[in-house]
Amino acid sequence: MGEAVAAPITQIGVDDIEHLVLGAQLVSSGGATIGTVPSAWLRRTLAGAGPVRLVPVSDLSPETLCVPVGNVGSPTVLEEKLPAGEEFVHAVRGIEDRLGTPAGAVAALDVASINALTPVIAAAQLGLPLVDADGMGRMFPLIELTVWAAAGLPASPITLVNTHGDVITIDCADNQRIESLARPAIIALGGWCAAALYPMNAATLARHGIHGSFSQALRLGRTLAEAQERGSPRGADLARELGARLLFTGAVVEVSRPTAAGFARGVVVIADRTDPDRMLRLEVQNECLLALVDGRVAAAVPDVICPIEQGSCLPVGVEQLYYGQVLDVLCFAADPAWHTPEGLALAGPAAFGYPLPNEAPPGDQR
Amino acid sequence: MGEAVAAPITQIGVDDIEHLVLGAQLVSSGGATIGTVPSAWLRRTLAGAGPVRLVPVSDLSPETLCVPVGNVGSPTVLEEKLPAGEEFVHAVRGIEDRLGTPAGAVAALDVASINALTPVIAAAQLGLPLVDADGMGRMFPLIELTVWAAAGLPASPITLVNTHGDVITIDCADNQRIESLARPAIIALGGWCAAALYPMNAATLARHGIHGSFSQALRLGRTLAEAQERGSPRGADLARELGARLLFTGAVVEVSRPTAAGFARGVVVIADRTDPDRMLRLEVQNECLLALVDGRVAAAVPDVICPIEQGSCLPVGVEQLYYGQVLDVLCFAADPAWHTPEGLALAGPAAFGYPLPNEAPPGDQR
Numbered sequence A, B: 001m002g003e004a005v006a007a008p009i010t011q012i013g014v015d016d017i018e019h020l021v022l023g024a025q026l027v028s029s030g031g032a033t034i035g036t037v038p039s040a041w042l043r044r045t046l047a048g049a050g051p052v053r054l055v056p057v058s059d060l061s062p063e064t065l066c067v068p069v070g071n072v073g074s075p076t077v078l079e080e081k082l083p084a085g086e087e088f089v090h091a092v093r094g095i096e097d098r099l100g101t102p103a104g105a106v107a108a109l110d111v112a113s114i115n116a117l118t119p120v121i122a123a124a125q126l127g128l129p130l131v132d133a134d135g136m137g138r139m140f141p142l143i144e145l146t147v148w149a150a151a152g153l154p155a156s157p158i159t160l161v162n163t164h165g166d167v168i169t170i171d172c173a174d175n176q177r178i179e180s181l182a183r184p185a186i187i188a189l190g191g192w193c194a195a196a197l198y199p200m201n202a203a204t205l206a207r208h209g210i211h212g213s214f215s216q217a218l219r220l221g222r223t224l225a226e227a228q229e230r231g232s233p234r235g236a237d238l239a240r241e242l243g244a245r246l247l248f249t250g251a252v253v254e255v256s257r258p259t260a261a262g263f264a265r266g267v268v269v270i271a272d273r274t275d276p277d278r279m280l281r282l283e284v285q286n287e288c289l290l291a292l293v294d295g296r297v298a299a300a301v302p303d304v305i306c307p308i309e310q311g312s313c314l315p316v317g318v319e320q321l322y323y324g325q326v327l328d329v330l331c332f333a334a335d336p337a338w339h340t341p342e343g344l345a346l347a348g349p350a351a352f353g354y355p356l357p358n359e360a361p362p363g364d365q366r
Helices: A014-026 A036-049 A075-080 A087-099 A118-126 A175-188 A202-208 A213-230 A235-242 A341-347 B014-026 B036-049 B075-080 B087-099 B118-126 B175-188 B202-208 B213-230 B235-242 B341-347
Strands: A052-055 A065-073 A105-108 A130-134 A158-161 A167-171 A192-196 A245-256 A263-271 A279-285 A287-293 A296-300 A304-309 A326-332 B052-055 B065-073 B103-108 B130-134 B158-161 B167-171 B192-196 B245-256 B263-271 B279-285 B287-293 B296-300 B304-309 B326-332
Touching: A014 A036, A014 A213, A036 A075, A036 A118, A052 A118, A065 A075, A065 A087, A065 A118, A065 A175, A075 A192, A087 A118, A087 A158, A087 A167, A087 A192, A087 B087, A105 A118, A118 A130, A130 A202, A130 A213, A158 A175, A167 A175, A175 A192, A175 B175, A213 A235, A235 A245, A235 A326, A245 A279, A245 A287, A245 A296, A287 A304, B014 B036, B014 B213, B036 B075, B036 B118, B052 B118, B065 B075, B065 B087, B065 B118, B065 B175, B075 B192, B087 B103, B087 B118, B087 B158, B087 B167, B087 B192, B103 B118, B103 B202, B118 B130, B130 B202, B130 B213, B158 B175, B167 B175, B175 B192, B213 B235, B235 B245, B235 B326, B245 B279, B245 B287, B245 B296, B287 B304
Parallel strands: A052 A130, A065 A105, A105 A130, B052 B130, B065 B103, B103 B130
Antiparallel strands: A065 A192, A158 A167, A158 A192, A167 B167, A245 A263, A245 A326, A263 A279, A279 A287, A287 A296, A304 A326, B065 B192, B158 B167, B158 B192, B245 B263, B245 B326, B263 B279, B279 B287, B287 B296, B304 B326
């Protein structure tokens, strides 16, 4: 995404939380809004443990066990069913027990929404470095939607930990079947869990991860914060600063958000404020997956479609959009690993029920 | 139950299957009928591996890891969703991995219905001795209803294995909560699983198990088979030979078997054939839990209430009872461990929703 060459970011401390939250919300593609609980959890953890060391995977010896972690289940439940605090420690320890190998670093399932924060919590509590890499490069609702799975790596073993410290470990050779085993377990465990999954050594992570994810979220967050301070940039300027493409600017005229089969689906329509016949339609399945301008595909999953509130420059989760809100809608190109045949088969438009005639959306500048 | 002194039974081979099945059905308290699949699975396993060595726990060194196993979920599903064959091997290996200790013996969750057969399969496949002990001494629908749980022993870690070889491992310090975690996992795994649970060393099993369970099932089965060969014994004679108490003899006049919340509930009424105003009413929750003769409690859980078909001398699962069938209903006293305050609190009548004025049913001969 961002093209600017910048000094490497080598740690994440209390002062970085604001930027991390902003950037993580941006790359969530309109996904779950980061609530007060994960931010407070991270702040309290870093205030006690000090900053976490952020390392490129190349800094680790090849055999180092890297354990990606993330929150799974409902972020909304997390806001009401508070963490006991050590959930991610138990999750990583469970993987260590299962594999008989100590973890040498923590990584991220996805650096987006609250899962940009949870790996930092885990690394701080475990006293381990945090690898600057993740498996999604955006946000997806299913644990098998990773570039790791696209590369044939197993999600298993997975540990799921709830607030009681109960641990469910899943060993399953089939990444597709894991979802059907994990989802009921997550619900039985209380609606959200700390998960550790896709354990792999640093050599494998170097070949298959999406790299620089935390650095990118921090830089995007800082750029947004600077834009907020300067006040009300034009959408095209904001997009250029963020390294994104401006899809549309307009006001929300329709929001439909039914919940179907446990997942949030929806449609959002925004209209051009000077020419109300020009419209952008967002198709939503937890995240914004498809953007159509006047009926033509302007952007599609796996690329990242981001509604940003004009004026405040705040990235907005779909569940917080409301009638009349004025938005700039931006698009970031997904990591190239998602634009391979394997990546598109797993998480392209057709996988979500949008069989586009051409998987490369028109107007895509990549 | 049986009082006769007999030569110890030291192995279980192909020729013992018939007696084991009969005895296991008897002590199931009218529970699930043993289908063709588990019997065939056991027969094929023993035909290949030879007889399993049956040992009293006192034959094992105190630190030997004993792993109780059993089928969990629906025996009906097992009849349609056939085992791959090695499910119990994976379940025990999962416990060994989790604990870092090799298993020295297999034990039984319960020696009743199909779970009298599954530990024999496991022991044969693993080449381990089978401990002549179990945790229920009868059949119960929930995994926490064991004399082990009554003694405060943890059911955890539990491994659940399906026909794909997927393994779900549950670590949970609270035996009550484990049921709420395991049940959705069992359903997600396909409806039935091989389970290994309550792992403990031989010293602990010696103190807290119900001992002689397999020997008893084999002896009861042999006694039933002999009665079948002699033909149509009177109920009182059959009860005496089996070491049980005859509760009632009569013909089924009502069978009600609704399924509620995933469990089979029901009421069975049988009437005296010479005085049809005399009636026995069986209250059923998967198994026969309460027997009332003319409205007075004649027997109650945790004691074992067994409908036996007259003439054939076959113990009958509740789901196979039909109008007009003539039954002798027998009662075996449960193991004394169930008649402690802890045992009754866990699995006495009140725990199943029958708060009897006196937990010791009238007419109980113990």
